Amino acid sequence: MDASSQAIANYxxxxxLTGQMRDAAIxxxxxxxxSIEQHCGELVAAMKVIDVEAILDKDARQYKIQLIDKILSDDAEIRILVQAWMGQLELSMQSNRQEQRLLQAYGA
Structure with missing residues (x-):
């Protein structure tokens, strides 16, 4: 497989993978x-070398742009979902801390 084909295959x-990450977050x-994010990191590291060497024709560049748009869209949705989950987790932790303070103040 030449560098151009490999670059597109990587994207x-x-x-x-980012679609799978989005689904996992949902x-x-x-x-x-x-786990999937770790695979993404490995792939991105490998892509850095190949992407520099790849010379894409107009159609391949356009397809690459479409793939990047989807990747960025998935990433934005993942970020929103993770931030919401972190907010819920923080509320839960605050509630647990308050419960612990009450138990310490009034005994168990």
Whole structure:
């Protein structure tokens, strides 16, 4: 596979992975999201070398742009979902701390 084909294949793979991450975030599967994110990191590291070498024709560049748009859209949705989950987690932790203070103040 030449560098151009490999570059496109990598963007397709990254697009699939970010879609899986988005689905995991929607389902609240945080461990799965982290696992997939690690695979994304490995792929992105490999892509840096190949992407520099790839010379894409007009159609391939346009397709690459579409893939990048999807990847960025997935990333934005993941960020929103993670921030919402973190907010819920923070509220839960605050509630637990308050409960602990009450137990300490009034005994168990």
């Amino acid at each position: 397709e793979a990254l697009s699939i 389902d609240g599967e945080w461990d799965e999201l982290i």
